[in-house]
Amino acid sequence: MKKYFYSHIVETSSISLTLSEIDMTNEERAHLSKLAESHLHHAILNTVLSELSEDDKKIFLTHLSEDDHDKIWALLKEKISDIEGKIKNAGEMLKKELHKDIEDSKKE
Amino acid sequence: MAVGRKRNYEKLKDKWIKKHEELSADLFTKHRESLDWLSKNTKQIAATSLGSLILLASPGSPTLRLPDTQAQTFPIELDSKIFLISDLEKLLPQEIRELTPDEEEKIGQILSRDFGVKATAVLDGKRLNRSYGLIGAEQHLARFPGDNMSAHFDNPEEARLHYSSGMAPGLSAWGYFAPSKEQMTEEDKDRERYYIAVQTFLAPDFNQKVEQYRDFFRFRKMLVVNPQNGKGIVTAIGDAGPAVWTGKHLGGSPEVMKYLERQDGRARGPVLYYFIDDSQNVVPLGPIDVVK
Numbered sequence: 001m002k003k004y005f006y007s008h009i010v011e012t013s014s015i016s017l018t019l020s021e022i023d024m025t026n027e028e029r030a031h032l033s034k035l036a037e038s039h040l041h042h043a044i045l046n047t048v049l050s051e052l053s054e055d056d057k058k059i060f061l062t063h064l065s066e067d068d069h070d071k072i073w074a075l076l077k078e079k080i081s082d083i084e085g086k087i088k089n090a091g092e093m094l095k096k097e098l099h100k101d102i103e104d105s106k107k108e
Numbered sequence: 109m110a111v112g113r114k115r116n117y118e119k120l121k122d123k124w125i126k127k128h129e130e131l132s133a134d135l136f137t138k139h140r141e142s143l144d145w146l147s148k149n150t151k152q153i154a155a156t157s158l159g160s161l162i163l164l165a166s167p168g169s170p171t172l173r174l175p176d177t178q179a180q181t182f183p184i185e186l187d188s189k190i191f192l193i194s195d196l197e198k199l200l201p202q203e204i205r206e207l208t209p210d211e212e213e214k215i216g217q218i219l220s221r222d223f224g225v226k227a228t229a230v231l232d233g234k235r236l237n238r239s240y241g242l243i244g245a246e247q248h249l250a251r252f253p254g255d256n257m258s259a260h261f262d263n264p265e266e267a268r269l270h271y272s273s274g275m276a277p278g279l280s281a282w283g284y285f286a287p288s289k290e291q292m293t294e295e296d297k298d299r300e301r302y303y304i305a306v307q308t309f310l311a312p313d314f315n316q317k318v319e320q321y322r323d324f325f326r327f328r329k330m331l332v333v334n335p336q337n338g339k340g341i342v343t344a345i346g347d348a349g350p351a352v353w354t355g356k357h358l359g360g361s362p363e364v365m366k367y368l369e370r371q372d373g374r375a376r377g378p379v380l381y382y383f384i385d386d387s388q389n390v391v392p393l394g395p396i397d398v399v400k
Binding site: 012020026062098 | 117119123132135141142143146149191194195197214218221
């Protein structure tokens, strides 16, 4: 139930909700939800790291490893313009893909 | 059906594991230097090989990274309330405040889906002042003239659990639940047993439509959910309150509070409360399980 530093920008419940419309067990749904969360996490980290210098990447990763959201956001807001918009876009694009995958799985 | 279900799951699983590998590879290829640096400088991950890890904040612990295999392995059996708790946790604000219409709508969908009833914050164009708030413990209510604590319980176990809460000195906002002990039905008993008090007087337009609202709220069924443990209970609005100055937004009977496990030191905590659209009166009062 942990919140990620971007949880307030990228909601992930819609994936879990859409998966619930497909006939599968709770365990299967949990597995796919976990994978989807992991996808989003990778994509968002990639987005953030791609905007930072090597030195700032290290600072960011240190804050991430300490799970210190305040420090993460202080750094990101100082170093990257419209970081919230960029994270939101990355998350929304990937979610769109994942929703499409779910729709396709129903048709195939 | 089992074959179809397996196909859907298997197809998505295969596709998403592949996607997972691609995203991992992309991340580690682009940012190898800093990730390598982290692995050498953070005790937490020093003992593991970076190539076999993904960065993933894991519930209950900071950072963390789960081995690739963990994201790909079939999880262990789950409590059916886990999805509900998880979904609500993602939507609910950190602070206990009024929900936005969008939040209210999405949470209503989740509650309806998981409890198998139509849960809504707005019913017949009427709503309460809020649908997420602090619930506090109330006392038992007199159900008929002459009701008292020694006659209030059906069995010794109920008395053992709930006697100490005592009985409110006054009547509920609707008066008695039944005209006499002899005329009291099981439904009357359940309405008192599973009652909540809500701030009807703060509902939008209440002062302009007192009678209409009073009739609407009287014994109206509401689903009350503790978002922290996923427990839900079907209640009846049995009283009006609590007063604004208490800082609480609704009250629950001793039975409701006990079931929801909202019995911390101050006997209060956040809950969701939504009307149940039950025009046929088929949803029974009392605890309700998450639909499998």
